[in-house]
Each structure stands twice: as structure tokens, then as C-alpha cells.
Amino acid sequence: MVSLITGWINHFKHKLTILKRRRFIEGLVQRGLTLGKNVTIMPTAWIDYDYCYLVSIGDNCSLSKGVKIFAHDATVFKFTDGYTRINKVVIKENCFLGENCIILPGVTIGPNVLVAAGSVVNKDIAPNSCVAGNPARFYSKFDDFIASHKVTITEQPCFEFSTLNAGMTDELRKKVQDSVQGGDAYVHGYTGRFPWNFN
Incomplete structure (x- = not known):
């Protein structure tokens, strides 16, 4: 009970x-945040509340857990008699921001950009790019990155999310663990969108 x-x-x-x-x-x-259609904002993602009207997020974007989007920079506040720098942040359509990445003011991202987990974006990110690091640096074209994964999916073990989520048995757990010993495996069917999908 x-x-x-x-x-x-x-x-x-x-x-x-x-x-x-x-x-x-x-x-x-x-308050003025521009939010496109089919935008996923996971719990603990943070958008600058005071200056959200300077932030624009395009269609089909995903903000993972812990993402922080700043439209202000108070680093000079103490030394300039209370002035804070503000600037716009534009995230164009079809962008993915990985867990705990930080987007600083004055940047435009995309379209078609993947920002790896933990990255710090302090400059514009060109369309069709994948970036990682602190500061974020280019490591692949978006189209090439997706194409390589589409090939790898046909060669590596794949599991259905509904099967894994329905009940993890010891046998299934062992199968998944064994499948990643030689490289990546994939899970199909988890969108991560409900209930954190907006518009």
C-alpha cells in the first residue's frame, strides 16, 4: 500500500x-522570447529571464538538460559603475544544443547545427556545422555527421526504446552491455519530446 x-x-x-x-x-x-514550432526545452535548461526578448529559437530545435542561454554579460558590471553588456542570441532552425552547453550573448547559431554537450559558444556558428569544446570549435559538417551515423546504424546493434523501457531484464541488460563493447549501439524510437515540447 x-x-x-x-x-x-x-x-x-x-x-x-x-x-x-x-x-x-x-x-x-x-516577455518576448521568440520560440519556433516543435521546440524541445528539457528540464533545467535555462533562458535568460531578464533579457529573453533578445533570444530567438527557430523551428525544430532541442535544448538539452542544463543548457544555458545568456543574453547578458555582467563581467564588467563591478568595474564600469554598474553597466551590463547585452546582445541578441539567435538560434536558427534545426539545431541541437547538447547537455550543459552555454550560449553567450551576441551569437547566431545555424541553421542545422549540433552543439556538443559541455560546449561554450562565444562566436557565431556557421550553418551545417557540428561544434564542441570550450570555446566551441568546428569538428564536422552537419550533413556529413548525420550521413555517417545513418551508415553506422545499418552496421551496429540497434534496440527499440519501447522494448528497453518496457522492462529491463538481466538478459536484455547483458545484451545491451555486450553490444557496446566493440563500439556504438543505437536506440530507436525515443524522441525525448513529450512533455517538454513547445509550440
Whole structure:
């Protein structure tokens, strides 16, 4: 009985988190954030609240957990009698921002850009690029990167997300663990979009 109650409490907390997040993002849009269609903003992604009207995110973009988008830079505040630098951030369509990456003010990204997890973007990122690092640097063309993965998917082990999510058995866990011993494996079917998809 206790586990049933705990389950319901956790379910309610999850639903409340979703509601709070949606309201927060809707509040940013009301304050001037430009948000395209089919944009995914994961929990803990942060968009500069005070200057969100300087931020534009295009269609089909994804912001992973921990992404931070700054439209202001207060590094000179203390030394300039209270001045803070502000600038726009433009993320064009079809961009993916990896977990915990930081986007600094005054940059334009994309379209068709992958920013690797943990990257710091302090300059414009050209269309059709993949970048990584601090500061973020080019490592591949977007189209080449996607094409190479499409080939690799046909050669490497693949698992359905619904199968993995339905119940992980010891046998299935071992199969997945063994599959990555010689390289990558892939999981198909997880979009990561619901319930963090906006517009």
C-alpha cells in the first residue's frame, strides 16, 4: 500500500513539474522570447529571464538538460559603475544544443547545427556545422555527421526504446552491455519530446 501511495505522489510531482515548466516557458514567450514550432526545452535548461526578448529559437530545435542561454554579460558590471553588456542570441532552425552547453550573448547559431554537450559558444556558428569544446570549435559538417551515423546504424546493434523501457531484464541488460563493447549501439524510437515540447 505504501508503494502505491509513493507511486501516486511521484506521479503527481512529475505532473506538477511539467505544469510549472510549461508556465515558465509561456511566461518567457509573453516577455518576448521568440520560440519556433516543435521546440524541445528539457528540464533545467535555462533562458535568460531578464533579457529573453533578445533570444530567438527557430523551428525544430532541442535544448538539452542544463543548457544555458545568456543574453547578458555582467563581467564588467563591478568595474564600469554598474553597466551590463547585452546582445541578441539567435538560434536558427534545426539545431541541437547538447547537455550543459552555454550560449553567450551576441551569437547566431545555424541553421542545422549540433552543439556538443559541455560546449561554450562565444562566436557565431556557421550553418551545417557540428561544434564542441570550450570555446566551441568546428569538428564536422552537419550533413556529413548525420550521413555517417545513418551508415553506422545499418552496421551496429540497434534496440527499440519501447522494448528497453518496457522492462529491463538481466538478459536484455547483458545484451545491451555486450553490444557496446566493440563500439556504438543505437536506440530507436525515443524522441525525448513529450512533455517538454513547445509550440
